Amino acid sequence: MENVGQVILNALITSSIYLLAGTGLTLTFGLSRFPNFTYAEFITLGAYAGFIFLVQPEGSFLLALLTAAVIAGLVSVLSYSLVFRPLVERRASLVLLMVASIGLGYAIRYTIAEIWSWSSLSYQTVWAAYEVGGIRVTSLWVWIILTAVVAGVALHFFLTRTKTGKAIRAIANNPELASVTGINRERVILLAWFIGAALAGLAGVFRAADTRLFPMLGWDILLPVFAATVLGGIGSFYGLILASLILGFAENFGVIFLSGVGLSTEYRMAIAFLILIIVLLVRPKGIAG
């Protein structure tokens, strides 16, 4: 019998990574109105940027996280300025923006593979492990969950208390009205693209530290992350928090169910997909819609 406490902890870790990876996706989905597949590569890029500092066991994890956030954020801002803004200005349709985001994603992924090769790597950091009431806890997992909580709380205050945060919500709600009130739209959108991808970069470092590092890392978690953003209601940060928890728990308890009925645990990803389909059929606007 599986240890229920351990499964709950695993579910929280999965949820935390989905929340960090999905925040930018849902914010920029709401602002720029297309699903940005390049997010997979922002996650991967963060993971590899962090690797620079974690080749040695004594490398600073905090420094790795900061670098990952900054590099993923900068590449995201560049991709907006050089690719997506010109496309939006030329009135490209939603589908063409998606195709462009997939194309740009391949360019970034194969560049990463060219620099670091296709073989998988792993961080050399050694994590302290503790035994708390029969549950194994590592310091990495504490990092992951704490970061997600801190980012969640910080983002809540940012979106509700600061002028820029309110502007982000205003533009997502009604772009014309927001422009009329004198909000500098471009600056706000750039900031949202930076913050979102920076969080995705953190998710990449955590995912790589928890499993392994390879160029498909971001792509492999992108679909569950999309499922979380759709389930939460596109553009809704609070919906995403709830959706990440639902998916994290469904996946980790679902895997136990799968092995219980004799199915391959490889179907883990299919759980998120199944939930996505049900949501789209029953409530296409998501929890917050």
Next chain:
Amino acid sequence: MDPLIYVLDVLVFAGIYALLALSLNLEFGFTGLANFGKVAFFMAGAYTYAVLANLGVPYWLTLLAGAVVAGILGAVISLPALRLREDYLAIVTISFGEILRLIVKAEDQLAGGVHGIVVPSACKFLGDSPREVGLANVLLVYALLAVVFLGLQLLANTPYGRVLRGIREDEVAVAAVGKNTVFYKMQVLALGSGIAGLAGGLFAQYLRYIEPYMFMPLVTFLVWIMLMLGGAGNNVGVLAGALVVELLNRGTRIAKDYLTLPVDPNNLQFILFGLLIVIILIYRPQGLIREGPMKTVARERATKWLSSQ
């Protein structure tokens, strides 16, 4: 390597890709349905072919079965997907492709799982030598490609094709004149997926061995490049796009053998493909060949009248 076989090989792949690109053109180019899971239906056709051919079913029937299975899958996936916005349709179709690959990988008693499956060739009708088999493949692929191409060209210029373009331009308007747009879109996804399934069957029997790693999302992306490069909505343009992409593909493989580049040509190829599509979308979104006007009787008369003036 025998240069003739190499040329035949390029032709076969270009033909199979052209079938995929034509099917996406029917779905997206004409009807505006963004199918990002093309590889799933291609894979369904390939595996149906592989499993049935190994059971000894005659090859023309297996090819047909592959198309039918993929077509049915297309119709089934359209049920939840078609009432959705196009961004959701994209996410659902792309996920479907990932899940299908997952199933084939996990259920290894079905078709070999990650180890792949050996497939009997369909093309022995000219003889057994590599050249004869290669030529037979070219004949088979291009005969089917010609049928599909002509069929789609005719379809595009019928009232049915006009409804499809109408759905692409303004679905509400088409629904308002009494057309059941969801039913039309379902037919299009079924037909498009069927064509992709046919391409999958041809692919499997030509390679004589398939494995799940041949059906990565990259295939879907390549087909989208062909469509965007050639020009969405134009079947001739899409054929040109398929040929150009396949030649670029071969070009980098040749470069790998004859040039010593500081970068891996395979990586470089996809970096360039990724950037190429971005550049096309920004600077020439209509593709190489623009979508032409509809050929209707009224238009023909108007042209005649104008030229007689």
